[in-house]
Amino acid sequence: MTVIWALLGWFSVFGYLIASALVLLRLWKPQRQPLPLIQHIAVAAITCHLFYLLEGVLTNRLKLDAPETVALVLGLFVALGAFWQWRLRKVEAYLGILLPLSAILVAFGIFENPTELSPELRRDILVIHVTLMMFGYLMLLLSFGTSVTHLLTLSLLKRKRSLAVLDKFPPLEVTEQLTNKLVLLGFPLLVLGMVIGAFWARSIGRDALSDPKVAFSILTVGIFSVYLYARFVRKWKSPTLFWLVVAGFVSLLVTFFAVRHTLATG
Numbered sequence: 001m002t003v004i005w006a007l008l009g010w011f012s013v014f015g016y017l018i019a020s021a022l023v024l025l026r027l028w029k030p031q032r033q034p035l036p037l038i039q040h041i042a043v044a045a046i047t048c049h050l051f052y053l054l055e056g057v058l059t060n061r062l063k064l065d066a067p068e069t070v071a072l073v074l075g076l077f078v079a080l081g082a083f084w085q086w087r088l089r090k091v092e093a094y095l096g097i098l099l100p101l102s103a104i105l106v107a108f109g110i111f112e113n114p115t116e117l118s119p120e121l122r123r124d125i126l127v128i129h130v131t132l133m134m135f136g137y138l139m140l141l142l143s144f145g146t147s148v149t150h151l152l153t154l155s156l157l158k159r160k161r162s163l164a165v166l167d168k169f170p171p172l173e174v175t176e177q178l179t180n181k182l183v184l185l186g187f188p189l190l191v192l193g194m195v196i197g198a199f200w201a202r203s204i205g206r207d208a209l210s211d212p213k214v215a216f217s218i219l220t221v222g223i224f225s226v227y228l229y230a231r232f233v234r235k236w237k238s239p240t241l242f243w244l245v246v247a248g249f250v251s252l253l254v255t256f257f258a259v260r261h262t263l264a265t266g
Helices: 002-028 035-058 067-089 093-111 124-158 172-203 212-233 240-258
Strands: none
Touching (some): 002 093
């Protein structure tokens, strides 16, 4: 049963990567790959991902409050968000850009050793903290997808690519509005989750600022703060805004994958 469970995870990783590669090839060479094939592969990958997550939780291989489980949940929501946007708006670019991110998150969940959390962390306030951070991360991850799509559309327009290619990308106004909305949703959730985490750490006699993950989270918040200030106070309209979201996304990835919690393991 363990082998089947592991295979479900790997099927979802490779399914996401194959579907993304076919979408990108189709964007580069219109009508090169049949759309139903891509749809079937994406649906199969999402299904394997869902069963991998459910089986892990039900058999207690995955802990709901562990980083690897959070990564799997985030990856599933990112894939579902990309698929939903494609079905809703008939835009394929979101699949090509966001599905590799889902593959990375699933791979992290597979490779990451089970995290042994301190017993002090098993509190209701921790669940609130993790939930807020997870949905904040999700909104900001999706904003990365819309920002890259916006930048690619600008590049294609400058190169005067054919309408057959441009039709597969959403209008610039759509990606701009989506990016704004996603950052406006994700930023306060991320900040609120950090504040609750800091108060929780102080309540058990620990200094949250001593945790390197907190320090990198502050950097991520700072980058998105600059974006919000430039967009809504200074009224910027330049592509630099979307590069700020990309920079925030890179900081977010470093925070999540590369930096370890010192509070988590006690």
